[in-house]
Amino acid sequence: MRLLNIASALLLAGVVSAPALAQEIDRPECVAPAKPGGGFDLTCRIAQQGLEKQLNGPMEVTFMPGGIGAVAINLFNTTRTDDPNAIVAFSSGSLLNMATGKYGQWGANDVRFLATAGTDYGAVIVRDDSPYKTLDDLMKVVEKDPGSVVMGAGGSVGSQDWMKAAILLKSKELDPRKMRYVAFDGGGEAIAGLLGGSIQVYLGDVGEMVSHLGTGEMRILATLSGERLPEPFADIPTAKELGYDAEWPIVRGYYMGKDVPDEAYNKWVDVFKAAYGTDEWAKLVKDKGLLPMDLSGKEMDADMKKRVERMTGIAKDAGLIQ
Template sequence: MFKNLLTSVAIAAGLATSLTTFALAESHTMAIDKPECIAPAKPGGGFDITCRVAQAGLASMTSRPMQVTFMPGGIGAVAISLFNTTRTDDPNAIVAFSSGSLLNMATGKYGQFAEKDVKFVATAGADFGAIVVNADSEYKTLDDLMSALEADLGSIAIGAGGGVGSQDWMKGALMVKSRNLDPKAMRYVAFDGGGEAIAALLGNSIQAYTGDVGELVSYVGGDKLRILAVMSPERLEAPFDQVPTTKELGYEGAEWVILRGFYMGKNVSDEAYNAWADAFKAAYETEEFAQIQKDKGLLPLNMAGEEFQEDVLLRVERMRVIAKEAGLIE
C-alpha cells in the first residue's frame, strides 16, 4: 500500500510538472505571425547553431515553426545593415550574434552601425574558443602546435571565421601572445563563418582552426578533427570532458568566452520586444531548453529583456577599451 502511495505521488508530481510546463508555454505563446531567426553567415557555423537553439527552444511558444534564414556577408555586416534600413521595426525576426559581433561593433567593423543601433533581446547560452587541427595532423597536442609556431610563426596557416581583429583572430592572438610571439605576424586566413573554416581545415587548406566548442559537438570522438584544447577556465562537461584547457596546459591568459544571443531592429515595438524576451525567459525555466543548450555545446548563460540589453552595452564598452589597448582602434 505504501509503495502504491509513493507511485501515485510520483505520477501526480510528474503530471503537475508537465502541466506547469505546458501552462508556462501556453501563457507565453507569442503573437508573432512569421517567427524568423537570421543566421548572418552560411550554414554550419556558430550563427547557425544559435538560431537552432531558438528554433528548438521556443518551438512550443511560437504560433508556427520558426524559419531560419541564412544571410552571409561581412560576418554580420549585411544583417545589421538590413535591420537598420528596411527591417528596422520587424516584429517577427531576431538576428543571431556572438561576442565576435560585439567586437565588430566595438571596433567599427560594421561601419556606421554599432551597439546602440539594435535592441538585444536574449541569450542562447555561452560557448568557448577551441584550438582544432585535422585528425591526421602532425600536431598531436597543443604543445606540438605551439612549438612549431615558436620555431616559425609564419609557417602554419591558422584560419577561422572573421578577419584580423575578429574574435576568432583574437583567439589565435591570445595563444601566440601567451608564448611572447607577435600576433600580427600570424599567417591568418579569414573565412565567412565557421562552416567554411572547418571545410578548409578538412581539406588541408589551413593547418589549424581557432573555432568554437559549439561548432564541434558532432566531431567529438570522430575521425575527422582533433580538438587540442578548449579556451575555458575549467574543463567542460561531456562530451568535452577529455579535452584539456589552455589554462591547465600552461597557456595563461589564453581564454575566450563566447556569448551567443539575439538582437532585433532598434525600432521594434515594446510589445514585440517583450513578447520575445518573455518567451525566452519562460523557455529558460524548462529542462528542454537546458538540454538543447547542452546538445549544442553551450553552457546556460540565461538573460533576456532590459537586463540583457544593459549587460551587452557594458560588454561592448569593455571590448572597446581592450581593442584600443591592442592597437586595433585609436
C-alpha cells in the same frame, strides 16, 4: 462539490497562465541575416522549434542576406527599430563586425541584445605527435619568439578565428602582429593543413573536434571556455585555469531593435527563460551541435557589449582599426 470547483478553478488558472506568457507577441519572426543554410539559419531554427510552445504557435523565419548581417542591422536601425515582434540572429562574428566597424555607423549600442541560443568554444589544437604536449609547452616557445610557431585557422587576419590566437598572445602581453598565421578557407582545410604539417597549431572550435576525438590524429591542448566543459571534453583544461586570460565563446543568439519598448523586450525575455528550463530546449541545442548557454535580458545585453568592447581593444592593438 465546492472543493472540486476550487480545484477546477486553480487548474484552469494554471492552464490560462502558461500561454499568457506570450499573448501579445502577435507575429513572431526571426530574421536570419544570410541565405538559407549556415549558422544564422541554424540559430533561427532553434528559436522557431524551441519556442513554439512558449509562443503558442509557429515563428516565421525570414532570410535577409547582405554584408554578413550589415543589411539586417541597418534595417533594424531605420524602418524597424521599434518592431516588438521580430528578433534577429547574430553570432560572435557579428560582434566582431561591430567592433571593427564593418557595419558602418551601427555598433553594439544600436541593438538590444536579447538572448542566447547556445555556444561553441575555441580550442588550441595540435597533431597528436606534436612536441607541444601542454599549452605551457607551446606558450614558452611563443613567448620567446611569436613568429617561431606557425598557427592557422579558417579565417583571415582580423577574423574570428584569428582573434582566438590574438587573445592567447595578448594574455602574455605579446603583439599578435608578430605571430605567423596562415589563413585557410574554412576549418576543414585548416585541419588538413595541421595534419599535413603546413601549420603546427590550429585555432579551431570544440564542436568540430567531436568526430576527431579518439582517432589518434589530433589533441586539444586547452579550450577557450570559462570553465571545463562536459564530456567528452571534461579532461581537457581551460586556458584560463592554466593561467592564460583567454576565452573565446562562439555565441549564437538574438537581438532586437534598440527602440523596442521595455514591455515587448521583457516578454521575449520571459519566453526564452521559460524555454531554457525545458528538456526539449536542452535536447534541441545539443542536437544542433551547440553547448548550453542560457543567458537573456539585461545581463545578456551587458555581457555582449563587454565582449564587443574587448574585441575592439584587441583589434586596435593589432592595428586592425585606428
